[in-house]
Amino acid sequence: MNATHRLVRLARRPSGLPAPEDFTLVRGPVPRPEVGQVLVRNTHFLVFPGLRTLIGGETRDVPLPPLHPGDTLFGPAIGEVVDGPLKKGQLVLHLQGWREYATPVAAECRPLEGILPDPVAHLAQGSAAYGALTRLAEVHEGDTVFVTGAAGAVGTLAGQIARLLGAARLVGSTGSPDKALRLERELGYDATVLRGAAPIASQLAEAVPDGIDVVLDTVGGEQLTAAVHAANRGARFALVGALDGQLSPDRAGGSAPAVLDTYRLLTRGITIAGYSGVDHPDVEEEWEARFGDWLRAGDIRFPYTTVHGIGRAPEALPELIAGRSFGATIVEL
Incomplete structure (x- = not known):
């Protein structure tokens, strides 16, 4: 040694x-x-x-x-x-x-x-995504799911998990055309919105004309704001990250302000909650068992x-x- x-x-x-x-x-x-x-x-x-x-x-x-x-x-x-x-x-x-x-x-x-x-x-980093999509923003058969930061450590697994849980349409956000292509070709996303290409709200309106049922948010900021406007009645939002603030050069990593239309939250009955693994100690073991089965079956990457x-x-x-x-x-x- x-x-x-x-x-x-x-x-x-x-x-x-x-x-x-x-x-x-x-x-x-x-x-x-x-x-x-x-x-x-x-x-x-x-x-x-x-x-x-x-x-x-x-x-x-x-x-x-x-x-x-x-x-x-x-x-x-x-x-x-x-x-x-x-x-x-x-x-x-x-x-x-x-x-x-x-x-x-x-x-x-x-x-x-x-x-x-x-x-x-x-x-x-799939445990948080799995817990959020099964405990806070439960995916139902036929749902449209929007994942922000879809090419990241959490997002690349979140989309696949949502599909395995029954999502019918899967949309993700990312920051580069190459990543967008990989999300669609390799991980089964139906559409992507590209940060910086055009306002996220207008891209979402085109990608999800029938609205969003579930949001798995790792970013916050403009993307979270736009997702609220595109949400259907009864939509469920799970926040598992705040990269817009954490990775901002103007901040120190401990805050991530975002503008949310509370009127939309109220009138559409939208729920938003932050996910913490500490609050769901049963998730890790359940996630690992399902993750192992999915990996062996070739259902997830x-x-x-x-x-x-x-x-x-x-x-x-x-x-x-x-x-x-x-x-x-x-x-x-």
Whole structure:
């Protein structure tokens, strides 16, 4: 085993959106596990946009600590147990990504027992989408569903989940023509609206002339505003992200104001709720069982963009924010 390893730290608090120079790749000694800890050699870790909020410091109501200059980044990771109370060679899921070796507490590691056909699929961000579409904005047979941020880690799975739950028409939003084409060709979207091409409201009016029944929103902003205007009576909205604010260069990642026509909400009986996995502890196990079955049957795909090697990790979050990925962003070590 190597005596040293590499890890990614926050070099400085960004002015605006994070750039590669705001992160630094450092080399340090491989940590020694303390009592109750395991030494894990990481193989993959997830890059998630919520890091922007942790770096910006606006972490009120967020169940994760802020990141300060000098701190090592963290997030979901998969690795192989090297030493400690767990079985050597066991693959585990834990939260100490962004480093080659980690020392999580054994009780906070989740052994991966083959529920999913590919261990990397445990980094998929589908649980929130599944929970939102089965608990808050339940999809009914024949519904028209609109997914904002459809090419992201949550959106690429949300559309497929909605279809499997009975959606008849599926519309998604994205920021590039190439991604729009992939959403329709690879993931079964019937139509897409393109951010910046024309007002979202006018694009939605064309894409969903009979209105929207369910909205899975990861963005907020103009897209959420337009979705309210296009919603049918009794439409259900589930909010699982707020990227319009989180990824704004004019904000610190902890706010996302949006204009909503409350008169429309009232007269059309529209419901809007935010989804938090903490409020639905039964969802994760149910989601993983169905996700595994769907993967094995070939009914669902797990799209992700691979970043090869920790040497490129400092670029990964800025690249994600710039919209240069499709699906989840995963660093492979």
